[in-house]
Amino acid sequence: MDLGESARISQEKKGRLTIHDLAAAAGVSISTASKALNGTGRMGAETRERVQRVAREIGFRPNALAKGLLSKRSFTIGLLTNDTYGRFTLPLMAGVAEALVDHGVSVFLCAIEDDPALGQVHVEAMLDKQVDGIIATGKRVDRSLPIDLSNLPVPVVYAFTEGTRGSVTFRSDDGHGARLASEWLIAQGRRRLVHITGPESFFSVCERAEAFRAVAGGQAPVVYGDWSEGWGYQAVARLWDEAAEKGQEAPDAIFCGNDQIARGVVDALRERGLKVPTDVSIVGFDNWEIVAAQMRPPLTTVDMELRELGRQAGLTVLALAEGRVVEPGVRTLPCRLVVRES
Amino acid sequence: MDLGESARISQEKKGRLTIHDLAAAAGVSISTASKALNGTGRMGAETRERVQRVAREIGFRPNALAKGLLSKRSFTIGLLTNDTYGRFTLPLMAGVAEALVDHGVSVFLCAIEDDPALGQVHVEAMLDKQVDGIIATGKRVDRSLPIDLSNLPVPVVYAFTEGTRGSVTFRSDDGHGARLASEWLIAQGRRRLVHITGPESFFSVCERAEAFRAVAGGQAPVVYGDWSEGWGYQAVARLWDEAAEKGQEAPDAIFCGNDQIARGVVDALRERGLKVPTDVSIVGFDNWEIVAAQMRPPLTTVDMELRELGRQAGLTVLALAEGRVVEPGVRTLPCRLVVRES
DNA sequence: ATGCACTGAGAAAAGCTTTTCCCTCCGTCA
DNA sequence: TGACGGAGGGAAAAGCTTTTCTCAGTGCAT
Incomplete structure (x- = not known):
């Protein structure tokens, strides 16, 4: 097989290696080379292994364009x-x-x-x-x-x-996510749940709100706004003011439509002197790690997988x-x- | 050219159209079709246009794999x-x-x-x-x-x-970015600048700190930490406590190493009852829009383009x-x- | 009328791989 | 000894496009 020798020299030519180079280097025909690599066709075990070894040695990789064609x-x-x-x-x-x-x-x-x-x-x-x-x-x-x-x-x-x-x-399954969140809040012993979320025009928003109500009770408040941190902040103000006005107890758990809203909510609560999670438990949505994990405290949230x-x-x-x-x-x-x- | 007619029928066969189909439909050879499409070769203007028109009509697009090969x-x-x-x-x-x-x-x-x-x-x-x-x-x-x-x-x-x-x-050019930020703070009339940034092991951190000092003065404090919101929050506590201890005036401008740090900084300032930008001006880094634009107030920051x-x-x-x-x-x-x- | 130049268009090869079909050689069985 | 079957391996086509030749025809000049 001193074909191998000459091939090893001609391999020095320009361009990427082709199956021709491999065939020459291994001393077989192109078809045999192809079959050896792909595990198809019939040939001696020794031949197949030699071709594969040579392919590794010279670093041959088939051209995906030709293959695809x-x-x-x-x-x-x-x-x-x-x-x-x-x-x-x-x-x-x-x-x-x-x-x-x-x-x-x-x-x-x-x-x-x-x-x-x-x-x-x-x-x-x-x-x-x-x-x-x-x-x-x-x-x-x-x-x-x-x-x-x-x-x-x-x-x-x-x-x-x-x-x-x-x-x-x-x-x-956003309904499932909302259910997980709401049930977890209930399991924490919370009873006055609210849901602060995005625009009602979003299908997911409705789906989540429905699941939330199914768990938290039909009267549990759902407030719709936009997806921003600012909205979360405002919503807390509105909810707490309303509760004060009506002489009701304020919420003790908030399920937020996304992590940004939760961010605003946590800020607003802190400014009102309320502790998370001692006074109010918060669950977000999205598990946007770079935000959720860095919040103080780190945010419990729903991951959409x-x-x-x-x-x-x-x-x-x-x-x-x-x-x-x-x-x-x-x-x-x-x-x-x-x-x-x- | 009633070749066109028969070709239009055979076009109904399976698979994507090839240049053969185009050639047949236009009543020319493959080479002419190719040249017509690519604007190469010599041929009558009428022929070229006809081929191009037919190509559009039947929706022919050349196979990039074959081309690439x-x-x-x-x-x-x-x-x-x-x-x-x-x-x-x-x-x-x-x-x-x-x-x-x-x-x-x-x-x-x-x-x-x-x-x-x-x-x-x-x-x-x-x-x-x-x-x-x-x-x-x-x-x-x-x-x-x-x-x-x-x-x-x-x-x-x-x-x-x-x-x-x-x-x-x-x-x-992070140095340039830091210069822009620092000079802008100075232009706002701020005099007691500090730089809260990431780990000193980052090349960019050093580059920015250097540029910051070149503008703000060699004594302007630079504090290194990590890239988190939490660090920004802590850093403010540390700086303000130190200033109080030494009886010095607290900073009136903070250049932050990224927008997350800035986020923590703004939070901490708000908790201390300080207004941004009335009491302290803040500049971030990264222009991570989804965070920077949503902050209250929206964050002035350096965009790395x-x-x-x-x-x-x-x-x-x-x-x-x-x-x-x-x-x-x-x-x-x-x-x-x-x-x-x- | 003959030759020339040029125009328009087609035939064929190249690019790389896979796959089908074929050929050769060897061993075995009658 | 002749036929047959199987094992090992090779030749060639196919897949789609571009590009280089080549060729036929036309108009013009000599």
Whole structure:
């Protein structure tokens, strides 16, 4: 096999190594080399091992473009999002990547910022690159992306955004999250629960409010505002003033629609001289770690398990790409209560 | 040309359209079709237009895999990061994508979470997919990713992370940012400036502290801690207690090392009954909008222009991929002061 | 009428891998 | 000894596009 020698020299030529180089270096034909690497075809065990060893030695890695051209699988998927700040997209993306990296699939991330034209450009770029599938995600479960993905030549999975009829959609079970939060507050011995949350126009807001009332009682107050810290702050003022006016007892537990609202709530309580959690227990929503874990006291909050959501979306789009059939419909995933000190 | 008719029927076959379909539909050969689309070769204007029109009509888009196989350009780059929460990566990524989308380049995002093995896997996956280049980024300017990118067969550009010798590296000019902040505080008539910042082991921390002292005076206090809100809160307590002890006047301006510290600082001041900005002016760092803009009052802070950093990194890696020469070295970009109400 | 230059367009190769089909060689059985 | 089957390995096509040649035809000048 002194073909090996000459090959080792010619390997010094320019460019990346091809399977030709490998074949020459191992002293076999291209087809044998290919089959040896992929564990297909018939050949002597010794030959197969030699090819594999040589491949490792010279550092040969097959060109995924050529592979994709033939197999019509690019081992690439697109993740489309309009969540500019990535608070929801990043954990989700981490889950997607985690699920797919073992399968050799890489992820194109495209942030399209609610711009249909930009979305169109990105989708076309992804299709040109023959993505095996697309995962659409956003910042709101009851809104869809500003672009129609329903007639694409590749499978589409929706995660944390509204999907089209007949599509596969993943989202968190916000009712479950709200139930966890409310029940935990009750379990802490709290009886006067209130829910400070975002705009009533959000589907999740209604879903959570409903679950909250189911646990806390139909009369438990729910106040709607926006998603900001400022609103949380104001809401406390309003609730406490009202209670004082009517001569009622103030709340002893607040379930907040997100961690930012909780942030404002905690601030307002502190300013009124109330201790968290001694006087009032607080539960947030989102488990936005960088905020929730750093609050004083660290915030007990509901985690939507976006990473797991991403994992499942990733596996599903892969399954669809491989032609396996997947039952369409909305799948909801349970939330998890992260108990800290509030 | 009733070839067109029959082609329009056969177009109904399975799979994506190829240039063969286009050629048939337009009644020309494949080569002519290709040249018509790319504006190359010689042919009658009428022919060229007809091909282009038919291409639009049937919705033909060339297969980027086949194109890439031939041209050895995949129009794809990889963005490698270990910034899990994406606070720095996302704005940067947005800039990269913005710069490259016009050139038809898509971006693989790979979050490697400080895991060398995972990093290796992702880099190899990207190389297999023939990325035209890689941008490495992180969460800290003076640390490098847990993986060696110096001998890759594709160009690498570093942005907001430490690069290797001879590489092209982009980072923000933190000294400039600190100068902007300090000078603005002085311009507000403040005289007793302090700087509450992160760990002294960070290069940026030293750079900023130095610039701060150059403006505020060599005796202006700089206190080092960690990057948390809690530290900002404590630091205020410490500074005010010290001042009271020594019978000195307390600071009237605080330049914070990041927006989270500023958050803690503002809280602590409020608890001490001090008004921002009436009694004390505050400037943060990072312009982490979702926090800075929502604070009460909204925070004046330094923006590192990460989006612009990303844009430049994107254009640079593209230039390198196209074989243009780029002077190696570290390029720093100016910061921008975002004046809000603190 | 012949040759030349140029225009318009097609044939074929290249780029890298996988897969199908085929060939050769060897051993075995009748 | 001849036929047959199986094992090991190679040749070639396919997948889609771009690019380089090559070729046929036309108009013009000689």
